[in-house]
Amino acid sequence: MGQLEDIQVFIRVVEAGGISRAADQLGIAKSAVSRRLSELEKRLGTRLISRTTRTSNLTEAGRSYYQQVLKVVDQVAEIESELHDTECALTGNIRIAVPLSFGLQHLGPAIDLFIKQHPQLRIDMDLSDRHVDIVEEGFDLALRISELKDSSIQARKICPCHHVMAASPDYLAQMGVPQTPKDLEQHRFVTYSGGQSGQWVITDAGGKRHNPTMPASIVANNGDFLLQMACAGHGMVVTPTFIVWKSLAAGDLVQVLPDCSWPSLNAYFIYPRNRYLPRRVRLLIDFMAERYGDRPYWDQAM
């Protein structure tokens, strides 16, 4: 391999935070990464990353070198893929990190369509609900559902993400149907773990905001699981429409306090700032933004 490949290995080590993680992400042995890095340092006559056992840190020279070569690597990628894409069908790999529920239920079919349009592309999907640092982990982009976008990254909104409260008919028959937000305090909930999911602000039809206590009998970090528990009558759930839409349509769940509204989130594709975005990645983002848009099909079905 060559000079630019050595540089790319170095960049990966820096962004991954270590040789072992870089090796995992690059799919090569850590001995190979170690050797490539050592040879780059030898060629430059200076240490780029100071390593002790179990830690590695950029030196001052390494930091400067990293800033400079990052631009060069992007330029080469841009020059070559712009030329290639002018002449050819899209090829290459796209690494995406997406939340589990959204990924399984919505991105799957969408990716299927996209790949049919661009059969020479390869998609590498990471489905999980953990927070992903796309630079550190070497992703092209990630889907994030949130209110605020991180200022250090670029984001493209692809659709709104509304929430509704719902419960099973059996549960409501047993516990009664809440008429006002205050009534909620007499009920049980299944809620998301972590963060501040248990503390929701609900806005009633008159525009008044409420902050009801919602005692959780079941807590989990997975929306599909919570949906199952709600359908089984274990409590009411506040959940995204993109999760609950089919259960509502089937009558397995019934919307509660439908005139009230919950804080609205958005789904964004995020990608690294100041980094060349290959055309195939841009096309995928455009494709998804168009496919979902401001009134996605699951909201239209309600």
Added chain:
Amino acid sequence: MGQLEDIQVFIRVVEAGGISRAADQLGIAKSAVSRRLSELEKRLGTRLISRTTRTSNLTEAGRSYYQQVLKVVDQVAEIESELHDTECALTGNIRIAVPLSFGLQHLGPAIDLFIKQHPQLRIDMDLSDRHVDIVEEGFDLALRISELKDSSIQARKICPCHHVMAASPDYLAQMGVPQTPKDLEQHRFVTYSGGQSGQWVITDAGGKRHNPTMPASIVANNGDFLLQMACAGHGMVVTPTFIVWKSLAAGDLVQVLPDCSWPSLNAYFIYPRNRYLPRRVRLLIDFMAERYGDRPYWDQAM
């Protein structure tokens, strides 16, 4: 090898004007160059150089690609050699094309000193009097002795290049010593072949310009040879001081019409415009400019 090395091979093919010459300059087999170029074109999905048997021409895509990657290759070279040179003794290669006479008599000792100061450098010297296209032939720089500098290249003057007229004592005893430029028409000359060397403009002490006919009994393209012929009494010679200085000092030749002057040329180092000049090359140019300067040692000895 890698992506950047493929690009460097491509650049060399473009600038050399063909795969065979590029292979010669790179020191690898033309089959290897052919294969590298083909693989680069395959990766980009487009033809960069259209080849028929015995000719090759840049395509439109190739021209654009060449312009863009040239900058990138320079940037990488700059980033890495600036970092390297900050930390280390100078290393690397310098390829220089120099005129034969000047190279043998003056650059040799100078290079010897320079290499003693920077022992890890490697000098690749091409000595000839032919016109060298430094970009096409892959030189870092060339020494050129001329009046005008080519506008498409960068030049750094390293010293003036004065000419004098001289003849052997025997010749002058036999033929008489010319007193005025007009007297020259009664004499024989040994002169440079090609160009307009046989048509000199001499300026007398009063500032008047003369254009004497100087019949040549011996013509050659090498100044050292002409010096020998002049010392042997075959005629008078107009020659650079850097060639004739020792023969004058030794009494083998005597200056003729010393109050007159000849068009003054300069010695320049020339190097490619818009191309990163490694520090080692810049240091060599500085070294030579300082070593010779406005009154080089051979002019001081006269």
Added chain:
DNA sequence: ATATCTTGTTCTCCAAATTAGAACAATTGA
């Protein structure tokens, strides 16, 4: 018109380069 020379292509063999994996030292965390 023909022969020779030169360029670029393609293929095969072999040497060189590079990776995987094992073994190890050393630090960190349980």
Added chain:
DNA sequence: TCAATTGTTCTAATTTGGAGAACAAGATAT
């Protein structure tokens, strides 16, 4: 204190890439 993890180094295996031969085709010289 022990186990886990990181990074380094070495060796064997695998992959890559160059050299050189053979060839096609165009240009040049005779």
